[in-house]
Amino acid sequence: MLELAIKGGKTYWGWILSLLTIIGIAFIVYLWQLDFGLGITGMSRDVSWGFYIAQFTFLVGVAAGGVMVVLPYYLHDYKAFGRITILGEFLAIAAVVMCLLFIIVDLGQPMRALNVILYPTPGSVLFWDMIVLNVYLLLNVVVGWNVIEAERNNIGYPGWIKVLAIFSIIWAPAIHTVTAFLYCGLPGRGFWLTAILAPRFLASAFAAGPALLILLCLIIRRVTNFDPGREQIQSLAKIVTYAIIINVFFFLCEVFVVFYSRIPSHMDHIKYLFFGLHGHNALVPWMWTSMLFMVTSIILLVNPVTRKNEKVLAFTCVILFIGTWIDKGMGMISGGFVPNPLHHVVEYAPTLPEIIITLGVWATGFLVLTILFKIAVTVKEEVSGV
Amino acid sequence: MKNSRRSFLKLAGISALGLGAKPVLNAFASSDEHGPEIFPNQEALTAKRWAMVIDTRKFESEEDFEPIVAACHKIHNVPKLKEKRHKIDWIWIDDFKHVFTYQEHEFLDDRVKHLPFLVLCNHCEKPACVRACPTRATFKREDGIVLMDFHRCIGCRFCMAACPYGSRSFNFRDPRPFVEEENKEFPTRMKGVVEKCNFCAERLAVGKMPACVEASNGAIVVGDLHDPDSNVRDLLKNNYTIRRKPYLGAGPAIYYIV
């Protein structure tokens, strides 16, 4: 089926080529990082995780979000999603690939990465994260590939695929829960030390993932002859609606607990993010933008008139995606590290090389996504005979 | 010395954990008498549980700390990096309100308010860094010292996020060019690994006291916490001492007499 990915028009190849260009440039910058060390990034002794880990966290969410089309189809027999489950699975593959790459580029000694397997340490959450992510990747590759191949050959997929698909439904929340456990089990980091972190992660994941999927469906309808379907998009929109409301609700729960109890070690991080601390306020405009975007998207999603208008819906999904990305991608990591354990405020901002490498990983993810979607959509076009 | 004899079987066992234990075993299989053995050094200083007491009353100003910090950083080839982001510290000083976060109050007496306090790895009873490390590159020894195996560290910095005391530094670049005066007796580090105070494990192993203790004129004392007659127990019995963030339950082994 891979041959389907090398048959495309000018726009297709232009897109592939521009992705490859970004990847190429980023790779050169990465070689520089390998040679110099992580010192070319903005990270420091005080903010020891930055943009890379932030993207990683956000993308685990996107990967887990793919389950929101798989679950209704396999568990509730919601037939309409049968058209697009493959898109959810392939999106998950691309997102997990990006996650793994972000971990690799964040390592100080990437050549030793396999030490995690050579000296397995079940006490470390990172060990489990490595396992859940790789298994989730494998599940989606196997399920996705078999389903699309069966569809191409006009036969039903084998029974064991359904078992794996259901297994992957259970597995999806696991990847994001374990990722949240990376942070919320750490003593002395008041911002993360909260039991609602994993639920919050899941809520934002189930908003951001399907929102991206809606956008991808709209793009596919425009550039190919396959229509993912209006009903499908509207159902996804409802899922996004619930998820983003729950996400903001969870955040407000956190705000209540932190500010009513007034425990400084928990309060100071949120103060830093939204109001600035001791004159340091680099993230303040970002965080308020994020809040504004998330609240606006709730208003536009709850109102049926705006939700059913696909143009408005597209706009809503874009701001929702950006909002959750800032919230989880930037605020979540910086917020945990500022102020530091000695209560010094040391701020963090990514450097240009760091941003280029980040873009490179995103471009790699989108390259994987493009190829997989190209295959899926071509099969769909073949089958429907257009 | 108790449990000092370790048979070669254990040695082979260690290598069996890694790969390629077979050639080693084969090579010695023929020697039926007694194979090679590995021991600790006879002169090594040992304890059931190492601990440190810092008598802050014996310090007055920043200058009093300089020789201590300098001794540690010199002996361990700790680089002096100009870029603040890349800073590496094993032991350093800070104000009371930063060292003992959220314990200061408006009316703290002037001495404590303005006195610098030494900060270093706490060698916790239940170290969060050790729990977080995915490769056991950082580990707690039986005698309580929390160490780094720089050979194994993959540089994921999970330990830095986990440490509630900010005691860990990361080599954001090759530290070699920034080591002012190389101490040939101790390695430097390479880029991409985490490092921190090692309680002078390499000095204890050859019967020497930690560098900071030697440079402190008696203000810093280390000893065995589990020995009721030890010097540290004596100090703890006769003075009121505090520890950093005791409420986290990590069980720091560094005590401060204020």
Next chain:
Amino acid sequence: MNDKNKIITGLIIFIVIITFPFWYNMGKASPVPEPKLTDKAKAAKECVEPKEYMKVEHMQILDIWRDSVVREADRVYINEKGKKFNMSLSTGDDSCMGCHSNKADFCDKCHDYASVRPYCWDCHIEPPKEKK
């Protein structure tokens, strides 16, 4: 099959590329280097273990030593003959490099030949270069 020529040309190019290292290096094989011993090493006659063993397994010994020194704080090695050694790569006169102080002629020669690049010296401080 109309693509016969294309396939054959492709195959030839493939084979040429994949065998490139072989014919590129043909006839250039350098002789196996023999590590040089310092006078001190010569005088000692035998290393920690017999020469043949060290030749093949020195990396295993170093690995075991490293783990036991770093992780177990055991620093004394007694070989089968009952001889004591200080387990250290580069610290002191009785360390590996204390005896084999000619890193370039002892270590690097073979490592370069075998194209292995151990990163020991990224951290461990190598003995000062011998003056010739």
